[in-house]
Amino acid sequence: MSNNNNNTQNTNKKSNYNKNRNSDVDGDEYEFVDLAPSIKRITSKEINVKSVLDSIDNSGDFGATVLFIGTVRNYGDNGQVTGMTYEAYVGMAEEGIKSIEVEVKKKWNIKEIRVVHRIGDLKIGDNSITIAIATSHSKDAFDASQFILNKIKQEIPIWKNERLLDGNTKWVRRKDLQRQ
Amino acid sequence: MSSQIHITVLYFASAKDATGRRKESIKLPEGTTIRELLLKITSIHPRITNILNTMQISVNYKVVVVDTILKEADEVALLPPVSGG
Numbered sequence: 153m154s155n156n157n158n159n160t161q162n163t164n165k166k167s168n169y170n171k172n173r174n175s176d177v178d179g180d181e182y183e184f185v186d187l188a189p190s191i192k193r194i195t196s197k198e199i200n201v202k203s204v205l206d207s208i209d210n211s212g213d214f215g216a217t218v219l220f221i222g223t224v225r226n227y228g229d230n231g232q233v234t235g236m237t238y239e240a241y242v243g244m245a246e247e248g249i250k251s252i253e254v255e256v257k258k259k260w261n262i263k264e265i266r267v268v269h270r271i272g273d274l275k276i277g278d279n280s281i282t283i284a285i286a287t288s289h290s291k292d293a294f295d296a297s298q299f300i301l302n303k304i305k306q307e308i309p310i311w312k313n314e315r316l317l318d319g320n321t322k323w324v325r326r327k328d329l330q331r332q
Numbered sequence: 333m334s335s336q337i338h339i340t341v342l343y344f345a346s347a348k349d350a351t352g353r354r355k356e357s358i359k360l361p362e363g364t365t366i367r368e369l370l371l372k373i374t375s376i377h378p379r380i381t382n383i384l385n386t387m388q389i390s391v392n393y394k395v396v397v398v399d400t401i402l403k404e405a406d407e408v409a410l411l412p413p414v415s416g417g
Contacts, residue, residue, distance in 0.1 A: 280417070301417055
């Protein structure tokens with residue numbers, strides 16, 4: 153098993169897992185606890201980029217804000233793509249993104265971070281992920297933004313299913329992601 | 333007779349396709365490990381056997397090793413390789 157090498161153990165680990173919450177298989181049933189209450193990290197709704205930016209309160213000590221927007225492309229390694237369906241383990245994804253935010257704040261001098269990933273059925277050109285980073289200096293913002301995107305692609309339990317021109321659907325594999 | 337525990341198993345992406353379901357409740361003997369649970373899952377859903385070795389397993393949001401012992405009300409998820417972004 154691929155998880156044989158992982159030393160993380162279940163016993164006595166603290167987690168924000170809540171046995172009493174509703175199932176988070178369906179994203180809309182999950183109750184989010186967020187540092188920025190108006191912004192959910194995982195959403196089934198269209199991402200409002202202006203709201204994401206407006207939620208960052210610039211008190212005057214930011215020198216740079218980098219905004220990354222990932223969009224659904226009309227082609228992939230499996231051919232022409234007509235749309236994409238994103239699925240997430242919402243609660244675990246939310247916790248994972250929070251952990252990435254904490255890690256990023258330790259590595260760079262970050263003022264504010266907003267990460268929002270959309271799930272559900274998306275059309276070509278739709279915004280699938282938005283990352284906004286505010287820092288004192290621009291290099292930190294660019295570096296941190298790329299770091300967050302890479303970590304999400306590698307670690308966060310979110311999956312994309314391509315809708316192909318021939319009517320078939322295909323889960324995107326890690327190999328397919330190498331150039332994305 | 334040993335007591336039993338009740339757990340929930342969640343299936344995502346290709347795991348959901350292979351099992352035809354998003355979640356199910358499973359009753360197990362106390363002391364059951366993840367390894368033993370996976371054997372049970374493959375007996376219930378043989379189609380998952382070929383892709384099981386590509387997956388990570390989480391319990392209550394934490395990725396775990398297969399020797400982990402399950403507890404009452406644990407939420408187990410089968411996680412295929414991720415592809416967000």
